[in-house]
Every structure is written in C-alpha cells, then in structure tokens.
Amino acid sequence: MSYNHSAIESKWAKYWDEHDTFKCDVHDFSKPKYYALDMFPYPSGQGLHVGHPEGYTATDILCRMRRMQGYNVLHPMGWDAFGLPAEQFAIQNNQHPEIFTRKNIAHFKEQIKALGFSYDWSKETATIDSGYYKWTQWIFIQMFKHDLAYVDNIPVNYCPELGTVLANEEVIDGKSERGGFPVIRMPMRQWILKITKYADRLEKELEGLDWPKSTLEMQRNWIGRSTGVQIRFNIKGAEEHFDVFTTRVDTLFGCTYCCLAPEHPLVKKLVSDAQKEAVEAYVTEASKKSDLMRTSLEKDKNGVYLGVNAINPINGKEIPVYVADYVLGSYGTGAVMAVPTHDERDYAFAKKHGLEMIQVLEGDVSETAMTGDAPHMNSDFANGMMIAEAKVAITKKLEELGAGKEVVNYKLRDWIFSRQRYWGEPIPMMHDKDGNEFPVPEEELPLVLPELADYQPTRDGKPPLSKADASWLNVESDGKALERETNTMPQWAGSSWYYIRYIDPNNEEAIAAPELIEHWLPVDIYVGGQEHAVLHLLYARFWHKFLYDIGVVKCKEPFQKLYHQGMILGSNGEKMSKSRGNVVNPDDIVASNGADSLRLFEMFAGPLSEMKPWSTESLNGATRFIERAFRLVSEENYTKLLSDENSKELDYSYNFLVKKVTEDFEALAFNTAISQMMVFVNDCYKAKSLYRPYIEGFVKMFSCICPFAGEEMWELLGHKESLAYEAWPTFDEKAITLDTVKLACSVNGKMRDVLEVSKTATQDEVMALAKASSKVMAFVEGHEIKKIIYVPGRILNIVVA
C-alpha cells in the first residue's frame, strides 16, 4: 500500500472525531496534568495563514508525547472573536458583525481540523459567546468594586479614522497599531483600569518565569521601574513648592534651573504677571500637539520662563523655573531639576536659552553633556566621590534637611479600557445624572450586546451603543433613573482570561469550578507570537493577579512557560503579504502535499523560535521523508520486520533515537529531533532486518509530528486502535554506551587522526596508538613533546615545541 495523503488524512480525521480520541476528562486527577495552550486566533476573513500551524504543531507534538507518557492533557482551542475587522465589514454590508464572525470561525475550525491537531473541541470557547463574556463582565465588576476601575475625563489617544480611543500600548509612532491611522490627543470620558497598582508585582514576579529573555526584558522595559530621589524645591517668595524626581541626585549641585511640564498644576498658579501671556500661549500650543508631532519635534527643546525662581535645597542657590514640553506631565512628578552639564536634554535646552552651567563631574562638557561616571567636583562634601557614593551622601543630606526621599517610579500608565465601538463586550455599568457609577447587578449578567440599526461610530467619538433603543439605554434601579454605559471593552478583555474558561467552559455558576482551577493552573506551556510580548501578556498577567487577590485563582502567574514561534516568511525571505505576492495558503498545501508534510516542513525548517522562509522544495523533501518512513511498514519491507531478539541490529541507532527525540521534544528542538528520525530511517534501509518493536517505537514518535501517517502506519503494523495513548518509547542506556570510541587525536590543537580506542583506555595505551599513527607522528617527530592532554572518550592533544 502506498502513501496517499488525502485518503489517509480524511480517514483519521474522521476516526478521531468519531472516537472522541482527544477528549480530556478534566475531573480525572489520577494522572499528572499537562495544560498546553496556543494563543487563540482572531478569525479573520482571510482564513488560516501558514504561520498559524507553526505554533499549533509545536504544542500538538508536546501534547501527543505527554499523552503517551501518561499525562492527562488539556489542549483546547477557541476564538478571540471581537474586533474591528468584523465591525467594519458589518458597517460596509449593513449586516450584524456576528454573522460574519461566525462564518469565519466555522471556516477556521474546518481548516484547523484538517491539520490534525489533537484539540479537545468540547472545550471550544469564543469571546463573543454571551456565556463567556458574562464572566468578562463579572471580572470587570469585581475590579470596579475593588477600586481598580474608574472613570476619568482625560487626554487620550483618539483615532478619528477608527472612531475610537486606543491604549498607549496600541499606539505606535503616533499611529494606530491596527491600520496605521493618525492618533491625536484629546480629553474624553473613559473607563480606566488601575494596572499601575500592580506595577510592582508585575515587575517582580517576572522572576522565576520560564519565558524568553527578550520578552521578560520587554515587559520590564515597558513597566519601566526606576529608583531615584524625590526632591522638594521651595519657591522664592511664595508658599508653594514642587517636587522633582531624579535618578541622578548626585548631580544636584549642578542644577541650574527647573522645568515643569505644561500640564503641571502649579504652572498657572506660579506664573508671574509679566510672563503670564507668554506662558499661557505656550501651554495652549503644547496641549494641541499630538504624540506624532511631539515625536517629530524631538530634538527641539523649547520652553518659557515662568517668572519665578526656586531654591536648590542642597545649597540654597536661587534658580529659574521654566515650563517646557520636553517634560512629561504623566511621568514622575511632572517636574524636573535640570543639570545641563550632565544631561543631554538639559544641555540642549540650556544652550538654546543661554542658561548657566555648572560642571559637577570631571570630564569634558564643552560640546556635550558628560553622562558617564567620574569623580565629583563643585559639590561640597561630595567632591571626589564617584556617582554611587555621591548618590548615597547627597540623599542622606536631603533626608536630614527634610527635602528629599528615595522613591520608585514606573513608566507604566493606567490602562484606558473603554472603546467607542460596537463589536465588543458592553461595559456592565450605569450612571446617574451626576456621574455616579453603578455596576449592573451580577444576577443580570450577561449584559447582552443590543441589536442596532447602524454600527457606525460618530466622528466626535460618541459610541455606537448610544444609538441603542431607549428601552436598553435607560434603566430604573432602586428608584433611580440610570443610563447605561455605551462604551465597550477593548479586544484585550476577552483574551485576558480565556485560559481559565477552557478548563470548565460551560459553567454557569462561576468562571470555572474552583477545584478545577486549582488543579489545572498554571498553564504548563503557552506558545504564540512575540507580537504579544507586552500587550496581551501584560494584561493577562494583571487580570490573573487580580483574580488571585480575590481568591479565584491560586497561583500568582498564569503562564509558567512561554515560547514564541518565529514567523514563516515568504520564499523570498520577506514577510508574507498580498502586496508582495508571496502568500502561501495552507489549504493548497494540504491538498498538494498533505497536512503531515506541512507540519513536518514547518518543524524541520529550523529552530521553532527563528524566522524561516517558505520553501516549496523543502516541503517536497518533507513529503519524501514521510513516504520513505511509510515504506518501512509497507509490503516491500514487511518481510524485513521481525520480532526475534536476534534481529536487533539497530540497537544503537534506535536507543539513541529515543533518547534524542525525548530530550529534543522536551526542549522544543523539533528540527534536530526530526533529523535524528531521518538518520534512523536511513539506517533502517541499510539494515537487513528490522526489529518490529523498534519500528513501532519509531512510529509513535513520528506520529507526534505526522499524526495521520503515524496512525496509518500503526494500523499497517496490525493494531486496531489509535496509538494516541500507547506508552512512550523508553531507551536502554547500555545500548548507547559503546565500549570503543572514535577518539580525535590532535597535535597542538590541530586534528591529525582518529583513533579507535576503548572508552576506558589509559593515556599510555592511547599514546601507544598515537605513536603508531603516521599521520600523528608526522607532526610530532623532530619536536619535543611538552605536554599531553587526554580527556577519555573526548580527545588526545599532544603539545609539541
């Protein structure tokens, strides 16, 4: 029987479906648990991309191995289904976004099923199911009750094209992450989540996670913890004072002016009559600037003198106070002390405005600020000290003066959580005329998204839900007339906790049963793209920590181990895109080469985490290997299959294979595991006989990567049932421990010959062999042997003069 991928693949897809082969009984605690999670896809209209199966195959391989190793495996899939494209399609076609979304989900599901992933579809979940978002809304209400959700009228990133506000994380270079439309700053009423309250824990508890270093680093940078000193500056001739935050308190003696952000509340209060007009004009101008404009004007440091002076607490020196938009209102205290000689921004500003400069660290400051470490000068008691020492000394002095204390600051801002869109979870809140907020009673959840005649947002930012029927909008509760919230949640809401719902997706009483949550979390491995390194992964961690605080989950972190798959690029090495014309459709590959070939190709192309170009030739090579492996159990080779012990001629090759594959799978090093399988198959073709148990062991491992072909081979070997729960192969350490070893022999570190020696040979024995080798002696004779390095089983190195 020859390998016919389409017949085999449809046969086994049907088998798994009919036998519920991969259904997980979450209540079975008798076996160790293994929870492998893929980042669930947004079901776009384009259907599956060849990038999707890459990460999915990786987790699928692990799950298939774990089942054979006796684990109870939870491997679910679902849909991150709220989102803008469906809403835009709805607007254009005047059709409810759910119709479009459900159609896409059905298509995605069909495509994913064709790829042979061992998902338990009974756990399938979509963020748009009211039974799901009921609990998204419930979590929001708990946050509100714990003072973590609040309304504020604040300057936000508003995108007129999208008709909605965006979170800081969603704005890139002043443009929207989705669509690349311009974003402007304008004040609007928004729901905000106090993620900053968790900044400290979000940073500290990264420690101990088995995550890629770069992702940990990105999260740390985003949270942006920095330790410094908050210093109080009094105003000359006034009651008021302001605080500044600095990480370079050691330079305080060099502070020659201070700057307030345009948004700083003291600007209006402090400004002198003479400067009033100029300052007001400047502040107005600054408030109009969008993030994009601020970025493009990066180098230009302008500002206006406030007309008042402050007192430097360390030396009583009187210094001018400016307002300048290079100071951010939203970081630290919104005010800075400026040390032109040792800070590049202050240097530029001082040069432009002709301000005094006092050097306080040794070095050259004639052209630019000196920011490195050096002994201090002009700094009284701190003279001669290096930065670290001076920081301690000056901080101590400020503490004594009551003018400063050590503080920690974060770059992380609160999370703007409302969106002026239709296709999202309704925020389950109501407000009265005075702006007091009330949560929807929990027994009324889910608050279902109402039907609308028109999904279009208004250009001034009024949400589509404000066009809902008055009977939905106006509520009477406890005798009060209330109006429903018309903002909806961002797409990140539903994806912030879906891994919990998979455990118990139909529970109507709770997010999931507490004993199941305790048993199944944390997720053992989470695989997905690095594009979510800060957004989704930070939000999910935040929600998880909140759920931990209110006792819903029992572990502090949701995802113990995280891995990012690299992108699959087009065959020209560029990112796949329609405009580049290098897009590969997985459906076509399944039809031409089969799902197993696609899986094998993507796993073999290179390390999982690396970017890999598509290659049709390599894909054909993958197919060739499947056919070659398949022929091992087909008629022509069947006579070679023997069960008697004397036919174990592949002892070493097989046992080494089991060891290598087990270790490599564990490390997600699928490319090298596959290469070893190829070596084994090559060895099989050279062998006169094939020991049947070895071939069966091979088929089990091979089936993790190519499950369809694997099942078919298993059947050809005479088995009646799926191999999914067969025992994982074990290896015999003795079989791979050879008595003799090929020992490299080098002279002065250059390899000269390979000697066949006993593994336990002594140095004298090995040297005797080396002396018998003309290849070695050619480089030794006539020289004095100065040293001999012998590492048994590794190398013999003769050092000559």
Added chain:
RNA sequence: GCUCGAGUGGCGGAAUGGUAGACGCAAGGGACUUAAAAUCCCUCGCCCUCAAAAGCGUACCGGUUCGAGUCCGGUCUCGAGCACCA
C-alpha cells in the same frame, strides 16, 4: 540614542570549550527504464592537485586556553523592541 537577539557552504540549518558543516534542500555524475517519474548509489566549504597530503576557513580585530563557531573585550552588519521616562 537605549535595550535585547543574531551573523557558520549555493540555500535552510547541526555542533555539553574537544574530528566544523549532522540532517535536509538545490546542483552534478551514475544505476534501473524504450523513455520519463519514482527509487537506489556516488560527489558536493575554499585553495592546490591526475590523486593524496599539506594549507586556509564559522562577519572583523584582539585576548583567555593544550584546544575557541562556542568564553572575554572591542568593531562592523542585520533583525526585534523602546524611544524626551529626568
């Protein structure tokens, strides 16, 4: 500018500090075939050579070591992220 990662044949890539290039792709030669496909065998870093041996070779410069693709310092290039965060 800052942070992190990466640079190995024609290509994708392998190598606990110990024989660089496993495995695969592409290419070339051969067997089988009327022929093709498939399959099987051989060659395949550079240089020199009929051949062998020697020599050179993991971006570049230097260091540590008996021995460096691997460790350390510096330079260059590419990729990702952040970007007035005081």
